[in-house]
Amino acid sequence: MKTSALRTLKSLLTASLSAGLMLAAAHAQAQSPAQVFRVSAIPDEAPTELQRKFKPLGEYLEKKIGMKVEFTPVTDYSASVEALINKKVDMVWFGGFTFIQAKDRSKNQITPLVQRAEDEKFRSVFITTHKDITKLEDLKGKTLSFGSESSTSGHLMPRSYLLAAKINPDTDLKRIAFSGAHDATVAAVAGGKVDAGALNISVWEKLVGEKKVDPAVVRVFYTTPGYYDYNWSVRTDMNADLKKKLSDAFLSLDAKNPADKAILDLQRASKFIPTKADNYTAIEAAAVNAGLLKK
The missing domain is CATH 3.40.190.10 (Periplasmic binding protein-like II)
Structure with a gap:
């Protein structure tokens, strides 16, 4: 076979291989999101x-x-x-x-x-820095932070237990706030922005364990039943x-x-x-x- 013919064949094979690789790459790229x-x-x-x-x-x-x-x-x-x-x-x-x-x-x-x-059997805790808050009823006229409005352990269940204790957060408390997250609730209570807060017990125990909160200063005064x-x-x-x-x-x-x-x-x-x-x-x-x- 002449040299020119060999070169032509080689060029065709190279082009074909390149095209094949490009198609394979395109196919892989198209498939990768799935x-x-x-x-x-x-x-x-x-x-x-x-x-x-x-x-x-x-x-x-x-x-x-x-x-x-x-x-x-x-x-x-x-x-x-x-x-x-x-x-x-x-x-x-x-x-x-x-x-x-x-x-x-x-x-x-x-x-x-x-x-x-x-x-x-998950639970929520209510926390405070105030010595005069020892039970849910003591929250009347006080300020309280929940977590997110859609939080089970930071809002729904704490609200539920407040209602069961004949306390309507919207009318019996001075003000309620939503911190957006459990750790932010602890920060709000520790920083004096609110009188008390409600959050899930798991995050509370983690923060205490990591010494990010002093339980002698910020303390739990009520723990809910399990859910x-x-x-x-x-x-x-x-x-x-x-x-x-x-x-x-x-x-x-x-x-x-x-x-x-x-x-x-x-x-x-x-x-x-x-x-x-x-x-x-x-x-x-x-x-x-x-x-x-x-x-």
């Missing part, structure tokens, strides 16, 4: 803290489901609901009330997968195989395994257990009774 599993969470703590807590869990889930896992922060509680319903994310860490809102907004198209064992709270939720129409892989991944986390324990500790969990929508009927009833959910 291979990303997006996760979010209600912003009940600072964004940097949420990212820090999720990183090891995200890496663990990547191995278990065989997909790239990305954490997608949201601006507020309602945004987490809308993100899941509108398929902007695939799984969300909801509080009990946010789950009820998502279930209601989606017409029962949201499924809770797992919860921490601690979420079967169901947080869970990891997905859309009901999620692929059944993927749903099972996710559930199995969470349920397989074992505190006896050091790597797993590190993940569980960041999630403030002893272990994960299965959950179901029926577990949250009391939360739904409380939300309706408190006027926070219309039926």
Whole structure:
């Protein structure tokens, strides 16, 4: 074969190979979004803290489901609901009330997968720096901070127990505020911006443990009875195989395994257990009774 013919053949082969590689790259690029599993969470703590807590869990889930896992922060509680319903994310860490809102907004198209064992009997605490506040009734005429308006443990359930104690936060208190997050509630109480605050017991214990708050100065004066709270939720129409892989991944986390324990500790969990929508009927009833959910 003549040299010129060889060169022509080589050029054709090179062009063909380049075209093939370009098509393959374009196809991979087109397919890649479907291979990303997006996760979010209600912003009940600072964004940097949420990212820090999720990183090891995200890496663990990547191995278990065989997909790239990305954490997608949201601006507020309602945004987490809308993100899941509108398929902007695939799984969300909801509080009990946010789950009820998502279930209601989606017409029962949201499924809770797992919860921490601690979420079967979750509790809220009321805190203060004032010596004259020792019970819920002492809050009359005082200022109080909740967390987010859509928070189960930072608003709905504390409001519920106030109402049960014959205290209407909207009329019997001097002023109520919404800090937006549990750690911000503690800061508001410690800084004297409000007389008292309500938040979830898990964040309170974490802040005390990390010595970010002095319990001799800011103290708990009331702890609520237990109720169901947080869970990891997905859309009901999620692929059944993927749903099972996710559930199995969470349920397989074992505190006896050091790597797993590190993940569980960041999630403030002893272990994960299965959950179901029926577990949250009391939360739904409380939300309706408190006027926070219309039926």
